[in-house]
Every structure is written in C-alpha cells, then in structure tokens.
Amino acid sequence: MDPAIYNSLLSIAAAMFVISFLLTTWRIVKGPNSMDRLVGMDGFVAMFQCAVAVYICWTLDTTVTNAMLVVALLGFISTVSVTRFRKRDN
Template identity: 75%
Template sequence: MDDSLYNAILTVAALMLVIAFLILTWRIVSGPNSLDRLVGMDGFVAIFQCSLATYICWSLNTTVANAMLVIALLGFISTVSVTRFRKRDSQ
C-alpha cells in the first residue's frame, strides 16, 4: 500500500476518534444521571484503546500493547464496581 494513502486513512481514523471523544466528553459532563456518565466513561475507555491501536498502526511500535491490556482490565473492573455499588439518583 502507498504510504500517503496509509497515512491518509490513519488521519481520517484519528479525526473520527477526536470527534467521538468530544461527543463522549459532552455526555460525561451533561449526563442527567450517574448511569449516563458511566456509559460515557465506558465509551471513553474504548475510544482511548482505539486511539492507542491507531498509534500502533501509525508508528509500527507495539510497546503500548501491554498498556492497552491494562486499560481494558481497569475499565472493566471500574464499570463492574461502579454498577455494583451505585446508589439511585434522587428523582
């Protein structure tokens, strides 16, 4: 594959990730209750993993693959713990 085409595809992917990050940030800040904020944080963890995968594709450097695994595990554990011990929001 041509290098300029490869870089163009990765640039488009990175721009889409930035737009998704901005939308999720708005969801986290303006969420009407804590469950909406939790869903936004789950999306944030997924977007961060996708951005690390894009970085791996861009630089051809796989040293951050272990960090991706740690982020995935922390995201899962935090989601389970928050949903387990979450109290109802006041109506």
Template identity: 65%
Template sequence: MDPAIYEAGLTVAAGFFMLSFVLTIYRIVVGPNSIDRLLGLDATVSMIQCSMATYICWSLDTTVSNFMMVIALLGFISSVSVARFRKRDGA
C-alpha cells in the first residue's frame, strides 16, 4: 500500500474522531437527562479507544495498548455502576 494513501486515510479517520468528540461533548453538556449524559460518556470512552487504535496504526507503537485496556475496563465499570444505582430524573 502506498504510504501517502495510508496516511491520508488515517488523517481522515482522525478528522472524523475530532468531529464525533465535539458532537458527544455537546450531548454530554446539553443532554436533557442523566441517561443521555451516560450515553455520551460511554461514546467518549469508545472514541478514546478507537483514537488510540488509530494512533497505534499511525505510529506503529503498541505501548498504548495497556492504556486502551484500562480505559475499556473503566468505561465498563462506570456504565454498569451508573445503570445499577440510577434513579429517575424527575423523582
């Protein structure tokens, strides 16, 4: 594969990640209830993982794979704990 095409594809992916980060941060800030905010945070965790995978492809450095695993575990635990102890917003 041509390195210029490879780098252009990674640049496009990074641009889409930046756009999606902005949209989910907007959802976290403006979200009308706590479930919308929780989904925004969960999406942010997923995008951080995908951004780290893109970084691995870009730099060919796999040392951040441990960071990806920690982020995945923290995102899972936080989603489960909030879903377990959540009460209705109006009550």
C-alpha cells in the first residue's frame, strides 16, 4: 500500500478517536446517573485500546501490546466490579 494513503487513513482514524474521546468524556462528566458514567468509562477504555492499536499500526512498534492487554484486563475487571457492587441511584 502507498505510504501516503496509509498515513492519511490512519490520521483519519486518529481524528475520529479524538472526537469520540471528547464525546465520551462529556458523557462521563455530564451523565445523569452512575450507570451512564459506567458505560462512558467502559467505552473510554475500549476506545483507548483501539487508539493504541492505531498507534501500533502507525509506528509499527509492538512494544506497547503488553500495555494494551493490561488495559483490556483492567477495563474488564473494573466494569464487572463496579456493576457488581453498584447501588441504585435515587
């Protein structure tokens, strides 16, 4: 693949991630209840994993794959634990 096309596609993906990070951060801050905030945080973790994957594709540096795995495991464990011990909002 032509490097110019490859870089432009990855920069479009990175720009879309920036927009989605901003929207998700707004949902976390402005969420009317704790479940909305939890879904926002779960989406934030998933988008962060995808953003790290785009970084890996862009730089061809695979040293951060272990960090991506740790983020995935921590995101899963935190979501499960928060939903398990969540109290109902009034």
